[in-house]
Amino acid sequence: MLIGAIVLGLLAVLLMRTYIGTGGSSGVATAAIAPRSTPVVVASSDLPPAAAIDKTKLKLIDWPADSVPAGSFRSLAAIPADRGLMLPMVAGEPLLAGRMTGGTARPGIAPRIADGMRAATVRVTDVTGTGGFILPGARVDVLITQAATQSNTPFNDVLFENVRVIAVNQDANEAKDKPEVAQTVTIEITPVQSQKLALAQTVGTVSLVLRNPANAASGPITTVHVSDLRASPATSSADHAPRRILHVSRREPVATARTSVEIVRGVDRATYQIARSQ
DSSP: OHHHHHHHHHHHHHHHHHHHHTTTTHHHHHHHHSOOEEEEEEESSOBOSSSBOOGGGEEEEEEEGGGOOTTBOSSGGGSOTTOBBSSOBOTTOBOBGGGBOOSSOOSSSGGGSOTTOEEEEEEOOTTTTGGGTOOTTOEEEEEEEEOOOSSOOOEEEEEEEEEEEEEETTBOOTTOOSOOOOSEEEEEEOHHHHHHHHHHHHHSEEEEEEEOTTOOOOOOOOOEEGGGOSOOTTTOOSOOOOOOOOOOOOOOOOEEEEEEEEEEETTEEEEEEEEEEO
16 A cells, blocks of 8 residues: 555656646746736827827727826727827827816817916017027027117017927927927916017017026026127137227317308397307
8 A cells, every 4th residue: 555655646746747847837827927917098109289189090008907007098988089189199108188188178289388377479580480490398588679769779688588388380299300490489478478478579579599498597687788789808709819999089179260240130230259160
């Protein structure tokens, strides 16, 4: 009996090793190791903002269940039909409810305006618009140049600093990377700033200057007059050689012989002595 038990034990060990070697338990091990997944709606191609959602450009993919983005959708049928995109999407990016317009909101730039802010448009040219290098999402400073009036000499001043560009012409796609000469630029400013901008466009020329988005610090704001256009020694590009100052002397008039002038007013005569000068 002892010998039989030993033989049966050896057979059981051999059968188990054979079962494991042929991958019989690989399915169980894989199921224990592989993470669970769930379907998530993603973009099948790049999608521009301010556009209605086209379900034909979306697809379902398996996403790890423990890292599903908040606000994502599990099926195409769960996406409301009256929504639009607030921000651009790239292929493979999950569609999130927080990046969609409201239930009754029409697609456009309005849902992208921050709380308490306004969107105002500035008419620009190839010069005042920085040669077309201002793109949606850029940061700019707004300047005003006013011509000479009866009470003021020409001057240039800074209206606003570090404001965000929402759209260029009618394009709000922040993924755009090619410069284009624009006719209008829409910026995001406060209500009071929008009033100042509207007034500034009636009294002078408004221009935009591009700034580095990483440079959020505000610089000194200085009003520049015509008298400030001459380069000072600190800002001149010359070789700092002593300047030659030219003095123009004015010759004072020298009195010479006098001339008599007689003026007749009706029957009255008056004679005046006027000194001639040279």
